[in-house]
Amino acid sequence: MKEMGIVVLVSNTSWYLYNFRRGTIVALRGAGYRVVALAPLDKYSRYLVEELGIAHEPLPMEGKGTRLLGEGRSLLALFSLLRRLKPTLVFNFTVKANIYSGLACRALGIPYANNVSGLGTAFLHDSWLYRRVRSLYGVANRGARRVFFQNREDHALFLSHGLLRDTPTTVLPGSGMDTTRFTFSPLPDSVPFTFVMIARLLGDKGVREFVQAAGEVRVAHPNSRFLLIGPHGASNCTAISEAEVQRWQSAGVVEVLGEQGDVRPFIEKSHVLVLPSYREGMPRTVLEAAAMGRPAIVSDVPGCRQAVVAGRTGWLCEVKCADSLALCMKTCIAMPQEELQAAGKAARARIEEEFDERIVVEAALDCLHGGRSLDGEVTSDLR
Structure with a gap:
């Protein structure tokens, strides 16, 4: 097959591209494009090359870095790599990639698209630095061929902050499933009742609320289990310290299982997924659990509340409130098995109807080919 050109995917981790954009990568290769990933080296970098058959170029980028020297190094590296590769289009993922690669592409005259998969720390906290970050985000977005969002509330927020102007936008169902x-x-028949949280160990993900709520639930239901899965040492200013994680492990309330290459066995042995995050784009773990027939308890914030239909495929708790989360957990434990199973079946049906990966892949290909068929369209009822 004749090579159609080069498409570059930029992210702050190879892990993200391998786990969340696999379908898009396969589709791009199938359409005849050479695909190159620009991302920091991690253990998933080799999987991109060996399993998915794409090229990988190491990118110096630290998620929580704010020092001018390091940030300037990331921007210059992107500028140099993109100038050498001369891609047909660049897809940017995660906040820093959207900003830095967007600015580099704009300076080089390379077409690009930004993907807002969540607002990140720059929107959850306010300071002079984060206000400057948001300003640069607007400059990067306004030069994009398209900006993709994962829920309407993020889209509305960017509009209200003047971070889009007349840039074409599309709201998609997350990264697709x-x-x-x-x-x-089916739900496990055996006891104990098991909750699972799958997330990076960050304060902004609500990990502390999960641990505190687990302790409250264990008082009334001492045999219940709480699995916490996710990488330690995440590059983020709200990352939870190793010492704090060790204290949780010593207390024995939650089972801290660390990062797992395949989360499906853990979802399968659980009854309900929990994600008390402070804000999300469209939480992938909730969608993965729903696809496997597991309802979820999530915080009532943008992104999370769009990932469930409250009372039908999951439940909402108050954000930053361990007591509210614990009450939801207790309600699930007391629920008849048939009612919980019905919620899981409804969650799976919604994934099939609204979150199929093909929607996301087709949108990427449409953008690549210069189409405008998705202008202003919201592909599912993501409120």
Whole structure:
């Protein structure tokens, strides 16, 4: 097949591209494009090359870095790599990639698209630095061929902050779900009742609220289990210290299992997924659990509340409130098995109807080919 050109994907981790953009990568290769990933080296970098058959170029970028020297190094590296590769289009993912790669592409005259998969720390906290970050985000977005969002509330926020102007936008159902990989499974018949949280160990993900709520629930239901899965030492200013994680492990309330290459076995052995995050784009772990027939308890914030239909495929708790989360957990434990199973089946059906990966892949290809068929369209009822 004749090579159609080069498409570059930029992210602050290779992990993100491998786990969340696999379907898009496969589709781009199938359409005849050479795909190059620009991301920091991690253990998933080799999977991009060996399993997905794309090129990988190491990118010096630290998620929580704010020192001018390091940030300037990231921007210059992107500028140099993109000038050498001369791609047909660049897809940027995660906040720093959207800003830095967007600015580099704009300076070089390379077409690009930004993907807002969540607002990140720059929107959850306010300071002189974060206000400057948001300003640069607007400059990067206004030069993009398209900006993709994962919920309407993020889209509305960017509009209200003047971070888009007349840039074409599309709201998509997250990064899409591969329903053949995440297949439905019935709820476990055996006790104990098991909750699972899958997230990077960050304060902004609500990890502390999960641990505190688990302690409250264990008082009334001492046999219940609480699994905490996610990488330590995440590059983020709200990352939870190793010492704090060790204290949780010593207390024995939650089972801290660290990062897992395949989360499906842990979802399968659980009854309910929990994500008390402070804000999300469209939380992938909630969608993965739903695809496997697991309802979720999530915080009532943008992104999370769009990931469930409250009372039908999951439940909402107050943000930053461990007591509210614990009450939801206790309600789930007391719920008849048939009612919980019905919520899981409804969650799976919604994934099939609204979150199929093909929607996201087709939008990427449409953008690549210069189409405007998705202008202003919201592809599902993501409120």
